[in-house]
Amino acid sequence: MKLYTYDPAPNPQRLAAFLKYKGIALDTVQVDLMNAEQLTPEHLKINPGGTVPALVLDDGTCLGAVIGIVTYLEALHPEKPLLGSTPLEKAQVISWCHNLFSGLMMATASVLRNSSKGFVNRALPGPLDLPQIPELAERGKVQIDYLLPGIDRHLADNTWLAGDNFSFADIDLHTCIGFLGWVKKSVPEDCQHLQAWYERASNQLA
Amino acid sequence: MKLYTYDPAPNPQRLAAFLKYKGIALDTVQVDLMNAEQLTPEHLKINPGGTVPALVLDDGTCLGAVIGIVTYLEALHPEKPLLGSTPLEKAQVISWCHNLFSGLMMATASVLRNSSKGFVNRALPGPLDLPQIPELAERGKVQIDYLLPGIDRHLADNTWLAGDNFSFADIDLHTCIGFLGWVKKSVPEDCQHLQAWYERASNQLA
Numbered sequence: 138m139k140l141y142t143y144d145p146a147p148n149p150q151r152l153a154a155f156l157k158y159k160g161i162a163l164d165t166v167q168v169d170l171m172n173a174e175q176l177t178p179e180h181l182k183i184n185p186g187g188t189v190p191a192l193v194l195d196d197g198t199c200l201g202a203v204i205g206i207v208t209y210l211e212a213l214h215p216e217k218p219l220l221g222s223t224p225l226e227k228a229q230v231i232s233w234c235h236n237l238f239s240g241l242m243m244a245t246a247s248v249l250r251n252s253s254k255g256f257v258n259r260a261l262p263g264p265l266d267l268p269q270i271p272e273l274a275e276r277g278k279v280q281i282d283y284l285l286p287g288i289d290r291h292l293a294d295n296t297w298l299a300g301d302n303f304s305f306a307d308i309d310l311h312t313c314i315g316f317l318g319w320v321k322k323s324v325p326e327d328c329q330h331l332q333a334w335y336e337r338a339s340n341q342l343a
Numbered sequence: 344m345k346l347y348t349y350d351p352a353p354n355p356q357r358l359a360a361f362l363k364y365k366g367i368a369l370d371t372v373q374v375d376l377m378n379a380e381q382l383t384p385e386h387l388k389i390n391p392g393g394t395v396p397a398l399v400l401d402d403g404t405c406l407g408a409v410i411g412i413v414t415y416l417e418a419l420h421p422e423k424p425l426l427g428s429t430p431l432e433k434a435q436v437i438s439w440c441h442n443l444f445s446g447l448m449m450a451t452a453s454v455l456r457n458s459s460k461g462f463v464n465r466a467l468p469g470p471l472d473l474p475q476i477p478e479l480a481e482r483g484k485v486q487i488d489y490l491l492p493g494i495d496r497h498l499a500d501n502t503w504l505a506g507d508n509f510s511f512a513d514i515d516l517h518t519c520i521g522f523l524g525w526v527k528k529s530v531p532e533d534c535q536h537l538q539a540w541y542e543r544a545s546n547q548l549a
């Protein structure tokens with residue numbers, strides 16, 4: 138199988154952290170998003186979604202969602218589980234991954250893609266060109282300010298995000314926190330539980 | 344365990360179709376979204392996310408994301424699998440569910456919540472009040488018109504959405520198609536593969 142990715146971008150970073158933690162090495166091709174290589178006819182033939190990362194399996198099947206790629210790889214490499222071991226853990230991990238993606242990740246992407254000069258007319262990933270909506274960047278900032286204290290409260294009583302063990306949900310949150318810097322946001326100083334969790338998670342990923 | 348839900352809403356409908364297909368009966372409480380019962384202190388104590396559906400387990404754990412709830416229930420009730428049986432099927436189902444949620448479902452919700460009088464200042468689910476952004480409703484319509492033909496092309500070569508078997512991805516798409524009616528959209532007549540798939544999926548869910 139072959140992985141098409143672009144190391145500096147947030148979604149590829151989620152997958153890269155998963156691979157590193159599990160000790161999985163993949164044949165990898167960099168697709169330069171800065172030169173819009175993800176929208177060339179060659180890449181759209183590989184992944185019609187026009188995004189990275191994309192994992193192409195030996196039978197030609199393309200998995201274009203990070204959560205799908207890690208689901209596949211976890212089944213092949215069950216050691217050091219990151220998607221939960223019990224039914225409850227599996228449910229908690231996938232719930233947190235879903236909520237982080239549609240919450241903190243999308244809010245941050247909304248700010249970036251609807252305000253940065255680099256994304257004029259490129260307000261969403263994929264082949265569709267869409268104009269920026271400045272109000273959506275403002276909404277994203279309000280969402281970030283609302284969501285971080287809620288995660289902080291959850292971490293007041295929990296070492297890790299989803300159940301008792303370090304998981305892919307923690308990797309996703311760790312990536313989200315890094316992504317905040319792209320829009321000049323960061324974890325507020327009074328979110329002390331989230332700050333302490335970030336140190337713990339960074340140690341796991343070192 | 345106890346399910347808090349509101350039958351007419353799209354996310355509860357995804358779960359209801361899963362439960363019906365699998366033959367699972369749950370102790371259920373209706374939370375009337377029309378009267379904002381999901382935002383009362385009582386419900387926020389159950390699910391701080393302020394949404395439905397929410398499944399509360401016997402130990403008090405609340406699962407508030409549909410994908411987490413069905414992951415949990417599929418583990419308890421593996422017969423008539425809807426989340427895939429092989430590693431590849433599992434990866435394809437979760438990928439499609441992810442892409443449908445962040446694509447067609449969110450685009451349709453964007454139209455509804457940013458244009459309907461019933462959602463003034465309620466442009467996103469949950470406790471945070473946010474003003475509508477009319478341009479986002481327009482963007483949602485453009486996305487819908489772009490996404491449906493792409494799904495139609497995929498279904499030209501596939502009986503079901505994710506692998507060889509009917510799955511929760513088909514349930515999600517079936518719910519999305521119904522949800523289109525809320526914003527006066529529907530499957531275009533020239534999306535014949537999608538039209539034929541809708542008949543097949545409706546028969547599975549009858």
